[in-house]
Ligand SMILES: [Fe+2]
């Protein structure tokens with residue numbers, strides 16, 4: 411079996427290589443060092459501190475390069491419960507405690523049964539919903555990247571948990587739970603889902619519409635799985651080519667979901683059209699007001715707001731008041747009455 415080992419320090423790398431070397435063909439790389447490009451890797455074993463921002467960004471590149479390896483085992487510190495989520499968000503297929511012994515690791519590599527990391531500490535319902543959401547979004551993204559089927563039911567279940575958490579604890583708690591523990595596209599999808607649900611609830615929408623809304627929100631950026639991370643996470647301004655590439659994501663998401671069972675036409679419509687504006691200046695279909703339905707209008711407002719307030723390592727977090735002012739300034743693009751209704755969600759809920 412061909413196994414590739416990645417670690418954030420030399421001692422760990424050597425230990426793991428020694429553990430696996432007797433039974434497997436092992437290649438290895440030190441995180442942040444020279445990268446290995448092997449084609450036949452059957453499993454990747456990652457041992458790195460997922461609390462480090464530098465490690466996360468280096469691992470994103472590694473994981474994108476090795477996404478085709480069927481098994482991606484992350485070894486994490488048992489205490490760092492939230493690293494589990496981060497590991498799944500990076501595309502882990504298995505998350506195991508770093509104290510694993512040789513026999514257990516070899517067993518896992520050959521399909522043996524090692525229990526997944528135990529939940530040592532109790533999590534709040536918001537954190538639990540955020541974890542479930544991140545895991546589902548992460549696995550949807552890796553499914554799209556590897557061309558395997560999307561777990562539609564799992565994703566909707568995660569959306570339902572988010573809705574429960576918002577109903578119970580409110581939006582502010584949700585924003586804190588998500589922003590603290592997730593990053594990038596996963597953070598964004600979780601934030602949009604929470605904001606959209608809260609907006610729907612504040613508008614008094616029926617439960618069936620709320621369900622439509624959270625499903626649309628959780629799926630809305632799935633097409634970004636097709637966009638290279640270098641573009642997706644680029645800190646500075648995008649050039650024309652990069653922008654054009656980003657703008658392919660609504661149609662790409664629509665195409666992926668169209669082939670999945672259990673995604674209704676309304677959800678498909680919302681995924682495809684969440685970047686359309688009432689004045690026809692949006693993409694991909696340059697729709698005008700009459701062709702943009704309510705769920706899409708609500709999702710678009712939630713999406714823009716969430717993008718403005720999310721935590722990114724390269725930009726300060728925008729206060730909710732300022733983000734709301736920007737929404738209010740988008741004259742002609744968003745429905746004015748809805749933006750007014752959104753005030754309470756944006757500022758005080
Ligand atoms: Fe989007």
Ligand SMILES: [Fe+2]
Pocket residue numbers: 598602630631713
């Ligand atoms: Fe989005």
